[in-house]
Amino acid sequence: ILTMEAAKLKSFLECPICFLLPTGRIFSCVNSHHICESCYDKLPWARKCPQGCDYDNPPRRARGFETLIENSSLKGNCSKPGCNVEMKKDDIAAHERKCIFRPVPCPDSACQKDVLFKNIDQHIRESHKDKIIKSKPRIEPFLRDANLNEQNRHWGLYTYQENEIQFYLIIVKRNYHWYSWVSIKDDPVAASTWMFTAKTENLGNRMAMEYSGLVHPIDLKVEEIIKTGQYLLLNRSSVEKLQVVSEEAGQDEFKSLINITFKITKA
Numbered sequence: 001i002l003t004m005e006a007a008k009l010k011s012f013l014e015c016p017i018c019f020l021l022p023t024g025r026i027f028s029c030v031n032s033h034h035i036c037e038s039c040y041d042k043l044p045w046a047r048k049c050p051q052g053c054d055y056d057n058p059p060r061r062a063r064g065f066e067t068l069i070e071n072s073s074l075k076g077n078c079s080k081p082g083c084n085v086e087m088k089k090d091d092i093a094a095h096e097r098k099c100i101f102r103p104v105p106c107p108d109s110a111c112q113k114d115v116l117f118k119n120i121d122q123h124i125r126e127s128h129k130d131k132i133i134k135s136k137p138r139i140e141p142f143l144r145d146a147n148l149n150e151q152n153r154h155w156g157l158y159t160y161q162e163n164e165i166q167f168y169l170i171i172v173k174r175n176y177h178w179y180s181w182v183s184i185k186d187d188p189v190a191a192s193t194w195m196f197t198a199k200t201e202n203l204g205n206r207m208a209m210e211y212s213g214l215v216h217p218i219d220l221k222v223e224e225i226i227k228t229g230q231y232l233l234l235n236r237s238s239v240e241k242l243q244v245v246s247e248e249a250g251q252d253e254f255k256s257l258i259n260i261t262f263k264i265t266k267a
Contacts, residue, residue, distance in 0.1 A: 010074050013065055015039055017050060021076045022069060023092055028062040029053035038079070082116075098187035105221045107168040107183055110154035112221055120185065120218065124157070131157040137182075137262035139169050142254035143243055148236055151176055162264060167215070169262055172222060178234035179226060180260055183216045191217035197263040198232040200242050207241040209234065214267065232260070 015022055015036035022036035029035075029049035040047070040059065047055050075086040080101035087095060096102065100118040105111075107120075108128050115123045124131060132139075141155040153173035160167045166185035171178065182196040194215035201208035213230035225231065234242070243256040 006074060009068075009072065013069055013072075013074070018079070020079055021074060021089070022065070023076055023079075023089060026062040026065045026069075027055065027059040029055050029059075032062075034062045034065055097189065102219070104218045107170070107185075107218055108154075108157040109170060109172040109222050110156070117218070124159075128157050131159055134158055134160040134169065136160075137162070137167070137169060137264055139171060139180075139260050139262075140246075140257045141171050141260075143239075143256045143258065144254055147173075148239065160262075167264060168218075169260075171258075171260065174222070174226060176236065178239060179231045180234075181213070181216055181225060181231040182262055182264060183218055183220070183225075185218050188217040188219060191215050193267050195265050195267045197265075198260055199263075200232070200234070200258055200260045202242045202244055204244075205241045207238070209238060209242070215264065 010021060013021060015026075015034070017035055017039040020036065025037040026034050027037060027040045029051075031049070031051075031053045033049050033051055033053060035049070049055065069089070074089070076089040076092045078085045078092060078096055078099055078101070080096060080099045083099050083101040085095060085099070100116070102117050103114040104117050104120060106113045106115055106123060106127070108124070108131070111127065113123070113127075137160050139155075139158045147153055150173060152175070155171050158169040160169055168183040168185070169180075170183060171180040173179070180198050182194075182198070184191050184194060192214060195212060196215050197210065197212040199208065199210040209232065211232040216225050216228070216230065220228075239258065242258055244259060245255065246257050
């Protein structure tokens with residue numbers, strides 16, 4: 001029976017480009033040089049093997065390598081640059097969803113820059129000094145008349161902590177509609193254990209709107225959250241009835257504001 005030391009076997013099976021043990025499909029050029037699917041997808045449009053060889057179209061699978069990895073007890077590596085974690089292959093996907101080296105979009109809807117999760121607080125401190133820290137889960141975005149006619153609008157970043165857990169209270173206007181939700185500085189699994197209720201009302205107009213849904217993970221961009229349907233949705237007509245004239249809002253040509261109160265609970 002032929003045997004090989006685990007370290008040598010792992011070195012033999014690793015992708016020669018990213019030096020990680022592939023967890024998915026492995027492709028091979030016409031001369032049998034293997035490459036993981038992730039690295040293959042990053043090759044230029046006129047795909048050539050890093051050693052200059054051609055690929056079939058579609059590329060042939062290196063099923064022998066895939067079988068060896070699938071049946072081995074080798075530990076895999078996290079694919080996030082900077083993370084040196086090694087663990088059982090079946091546990092890698094779950095780790096990568098919450099890895100602190102994963103890129104996440106800045107929660108400020110006007111920014112959305114990809115930042116490593118571990119650096120998100122630093123990014124907000126340095127790049128969003130105008131953020132508004134809330135002691136209660138409530139926001140009061142100011143409005144000008146022009147805001148009613150704008151297609152898109154951002155109202156900055158509202159942050160709120162509850163039991164040392166960081167939440168972001170978001171309101172944004174996209175395609176003439178207002179969207180408001182709660183995001184959490186955590187991964188999708190953790191976010192799914194939280195719910196929020198957003199309520200806005202104008203007692204004078206006897207108008208109120210309320211929505212309850214899941215809290216969103218910091219991993220999702222604005223467009224991705226809008227696709228989920230999990231938010232308080234307002235149109236121009238409802239905003240006109242919900243806005244409240246305020247002396248505080250009268251600064252800088254603002255004429256009114258909307259009060260949105262959130263309740264954040266465990267799902």
